[in-house]
Amino acid sequence: MHLFLYGPSGSGKSTLGRQLAHDLKLPFVDLDQVIEIDAGMSISEVVEAEGMAKVRDLETEAMKQTINGKESVVALGGGALLRDENRKLVEQNGRVILLKAEPSTLLNRLGKDPNKRPLLAGDLESKLKAYLEGRAGHYASFPLQVFVDNGGIEQISKHVQALAGRHHLSAMGEYDVIVGRAFRVTNLQNPIIVTDENVAKFHLEKIQGLFNAKSIIISPGEEYKNLETVSRLWRAFLENGLDRKSTVIALGGGVIGDLTGFAASTYMRGIDWIGIPTTLLSMVDASLGGKTGFDLPEGKNLVGSFHPPKLVIADPGFLLTLPERELRSGMAEVVKHGIISDPDLFAMCQRGMDWVKDNLEDVVKRAMAVKIQVIEEDPFEKGIRAKLNLGHTVGHAIELVSKFELRHGEAIAIGTATEARYAARVGLASQSMVEAIKSAFLELGLPIHIPAEMPRDEILRVMRVDKKKNAQAIRFALPVEIGNVELVEVTDLEEVIQ
Numbered sequence: 155m156h157l158f159l160y161g162p163s164g165s166g167k168s169t170l171g172r173q174l175a176h177d178l179k180l181p182f183v184d185l186d187q188v189i190e191i192d193a194g195m196s197i198s199e200v201v202e203a204e205g206m207a208k209v210r211d212l213e214t215e216a217m218k219q220t221i222n223g224k225e226s227v228v229a230l231g232g233g234a235l236l237r238d239e240n241r242k243l244v245e246q247n248g249r250v251i252l253l254k255a256e257p258s259t260l261l262n263r264l265g266k267d268p269n270k271r272p273l274l275a276g277d278l279e280s281k282l283k284a285y286l287e288g289r290a291g292h293y294a295s296f297p298l299q300v301f302v303d304n305g306g307i308e309q310i311s312k313h314v315q316a317l318a319g320r321h322h323l324s325a326m327g328e329y330d331v332i333v334g335r336a337f338r339v340t341n342l343q344n345p346i347i348v349t350d351e352n353v354a355k356f357h358l359e360k361i362q363g364l365f366n367a368k369s370i371i372i373s374p375g376e377e378y379k380n381l382e383t384v385s386r387l388w389r390a391f392l393e394n395g396l397d398r399k400s401t402v403i404a405l406g407g408g409v410i411g412d413l414t415g416f417a418a419s420t421y422m423r424g425i426d427w428i429g430i431p432t433t434l435l436s437m438v439d440a441s442l443g444g445k446t447g448f449d450l451p452e453g454k455n456l457v458g459s460f461h462p463p464k465l466v467i468a469d470p471g472f473l474l475t476l477p478e479r480e481l482r483s484g485m486a487e488v489v490k491h492g493i494i495s496d497p498d499l500f501a502m503c504q505r506g507m508d509w510v511k512d513n514l515e516d517v518v519k520r521a522m523a524v525k526i527q528v529i530e531e532d533p534f535e536k537g538i539r540a541k542l543n544l545g546h547t548v549g550h551a552i553e554l555v556s557k558f559e560l561r562h563g564e565a566i567a568i569g570t571a572t573e574a575r576y577a578a579r580v581g582l583a584s585q586s587m588v589e590a591i592k593s594a595f596l597e598l599g600l601p602i603h604i605p606a607e608m609p610r611d612e613i614l615r616v617m618r619v620d621k622k623k624n625a626q627a628i629r630f631a632l633p634v635e636i637g638n639v640e641l642v643e644v645t646d647l648e649e650v651i652q
């Protein structure tokens with residue numbers, strides 16, 4: 155999937171393109187340069203000699219060349235998509251990101267730019283005004299837009315990555331994370347898909363066709379996230395002739411991802427795996443960060459490893475077959491990501507389930523970007539990654555005590571609301587923050603209270619076994635305001651779940 159940067163002259167398409175290509179480890183193509191090389195003269199000279207229509211013809215040719223080449227970041231000329239044919243060509247072969255800037259920013263940059271732009275020759279200010287007015291409707295028609303007036307180039311590049319749903323992670327290992335339609339990955343040796351019965355029913359055939367792979371189908375549900383299933387996977391890998399160069403594909407929710415990633419991390423001392431998450435929860439959380447593992451009867455995720463996938467493909471189309479309860483459950487982690495560091499994402503969650511369903515791809519991209527930023531800063535949970543545990547110390551315990559009657563996300567919603575109430579009681583957060591969190595969960599149809607009948611001593615016992623304990627206290631990630639979480643050592647656990 156190519157990424158095309160588009161927008162008016164002076165919006166910084168080439169500078170940003172180089173940064174983006176660097177971040178994504180992709181080649182960078184400046185389409186104007188390709189045209190000038192092909193034409194053997196500058197664009198101004200082409201305009202002078204043969205007119206603007208000739209430039210558009212050359213643009214079409216250069217686009218075709220680029221699209222047929224390796225995946226790349228492409229900076230387009232300021233009017234390159236005015237021609238319908240050109241627009242169709244790029245939209246069918248990648249994502250267009252429109253760079254938006256105030257006229258004053260453009261004027262400032264163009265004034266300093268030694269390159270002569272044919273359409274802006276003469277009185278720059280009035281020419282620019284007319285140029286922008288003439289193209290206002292055209293530029294406004296591109297759905298993915300990013301402001302480039304403020305912020306450093308690295309930060310703007312991050313915004314573009316989040317908006318495009320295209321990342322290259324350097325956290326533990328290096329791998330691409332791509333939001334979009336599932337696609338074929340070539341050159342995999344003896345690939346095998348691990349999935350569960352529910353996912354297989356809807357999506358296995360398509361993925362098997364894409365990857366030309368065999369499959370292992372296991373029973374669905376958290377109760378199968380255990381050593382027995384891991385051992386079944388190891389043996390199935392062996393029976394299917396997987397060796398150290400083989401790749402396993404995890405097609406499913408967080409349970410499939412955790413189990414497959416763990417089995418891959420240990421089979422023959424570690425083989426590659428690709429994550430194709432099919433639940434909202436696994437797209438925005440479980441598939442990212444390289445944590446794999448399984449449960450013991452004593453607690454969740456007590457055995458595991460860090461073994462990042464080689465690639466993650468998050469196709470929001472898979473969510474259309476997800477049961478409503480699972481979709482709501484996934485939204486708990488999205489709310490959590492909003493609370494941790496993205497107030498705008500939190501505000502999206504407050505709009506309720508109908509809005510979310512109509513804007514699923516945006517929600518997925520935005521929530522994934524939060525997790526990616528955290529794990530890139532702290533891949534091995536030495537510091538800020540622990541913030542992702544918001545709601546999880548209480549949540550994991552009640553999920554286990556409920557014997558998985560509660561979905562993971564439901565338990566996390568209860569855990570987050572409970573920990574928020576505690577944060578307010580000890581003076582770390584305001585009551586209005588607690589109300590905002592409660593109402594977001596309620597709008598999404600998620601629970602916020604520990605079930606009355608659930609034995610409190612049992613919850614406390616499980617919390618103490620939780621892997622995040624240390625000798626004296628348990629470290630909690632507590633919300634202090636929407637967009638900000640603090641790590642706090644807590645000794646009085648009874649007070650937390652009161």
Ligand SMILES: NC(=O)c1ccc[n+]([C@@H]2O[C@H](COP(=O)([O-])OP(=O)(O)OC[C@H]3O[C@@H](n4cnc5c(N)ncnc54)[C@H](O)[C@@H]3O)[C@@H](O)[C@H]2O)c1
Pocket residue numbers: 350351352353356374375376379406407408409410412432433434435436439440441442443444445446454455472473474475476477480483562563
């Ligand atoms: N590794 C991590 O960093 C991490 C982070 C968060 C959560 N997790 C783990 O993730 C697990 C929870 O993940 P989950 O909520 O995705 O659960 P899950 O994998 O059990 O999936 C939920 C249910 O949805 C079904 N399903 C999945 N995709 C479907 C689809 N597209 N259409 C129809 N049905 C579908 C599954 O068969 C299952 O019944 C927990 O075990 C949790 O510990 C791991």
